[in-house]
Amino acid sequence: MSHQCEHEHDHHHDSPPPATNNAQSLFSFVNTPNVQCLNTNSHGSSDSAACFIKSRDDQYDVSKYLESDADCQMILHIPFTCICRIFSLVLRTSRSSSGTTSPKTIKIFKNFSKNIDFDTLEDSKPQHEVEHPRDVGIDLDGAPRTEITDTDDSSFVEHHLPRHLFQNAHSLTLFMQSAWEDDEDITRCFYLEMRGESAGQKRGNNAVPLLTVYESAPNPVDHQKLENEQQGSSLGM
Known part of the structure; x- marks a missing residue:
């Protein structure tokens, strides 16, 4: 991506943020059904998530996008x-x-x-806030394009x-919250890629981490005690 935003304030580190790469995409770890x-209104697909969370193969596809209502x-x-x-967010939005x-x-x-709603988020302090650059993105001239792809890399912005x-x-x-022009105008999101890495802990549908406890060194004595207890229970029935 040719446009990167490195001016976001991170007082924890004064040095430039480490570069990211395509292999760090978190696309395969998104819980798509629960996005x-x-x-918003979705265009090009009935699945809202598919309109902006796309694979690298579909990053230039502008036939699907999400727009504000x-x-x-x-x-x-x-x-x-x-x-x-x-590590970062790669965004492709409207101009x-x-x-x-x-x-x-x-x-x-x-x-x-x-609660995930506008009033609650307005009153809540985020972990981070970025200013998206003005007039960088895709211009559909107020109507959907007939072209399926747009390969202009300068329309992508990476926020570290x-x-x-x-x-x-x-979750993220x-x-x-606001726009560069009239706040009553609509914004569009064509592409969102999150880059980082998995920490390896799987999660279930109820959003609770699934943890598995393994016996590092099985103790034969413990297993013998368990067998004796089971036999004793059977005899008492």
């Missing part, structure tokens, strides 16, 4: 199937044109446990996150 999108704001809540460490605007302020929450704040993440919530 939530608020104040009543105004510029939208909420994207993305759970993972395992615990993750998140300003007739009726559309570029998002400006994006608040980023890790493991948000309260403070890594010490985004460890042990089982993005609140696109």
Whole structure:
């Protein structure tokens, strides 16, 4: 990606953020059926998540996208199937044109446990906040394109996150709060890629980590005691 935002304030480190790469995509760890999108309309697919969480093979596809409904704001809540460490976000959004605007302020929450709605997020402090660059993205001229792909790499923006704040993440919530132009205009999200790594702990559908306890060194004495107890129980029945 040719456009990177490295000006986000991370007082924990003064040095530039480490570079990321395509192999660090967390696409395979997204719990797609449980992705939530608020104040959005999906285009090109009935599945809202598929409109913006795309594989690397589909990163240039502009026939599918998510757009805000009543105004510029939208909420994207993305759970993972395992615990993750998140390094950066790669976004491809709309540019300003007739009726559309570029998002400006994006608040980023890790493991948000309260009600996911606009009032709650407005009043909550995020782990991080970024300013998306003005007028960088895709311009559909107010209407869907007939082209299926757009290979302009300069329309992608990578936002590096403070890594010490985004460890042990089982979900990520993005609140696109304001826009560069009129807040009543709509914003569009064509692509969102999260980069990082899995910590290896699998999660179930109820969002509770699934932990397996292994016996590091089986003790034959313990197994003999268990067999004797089972035999004694059988005799007493």
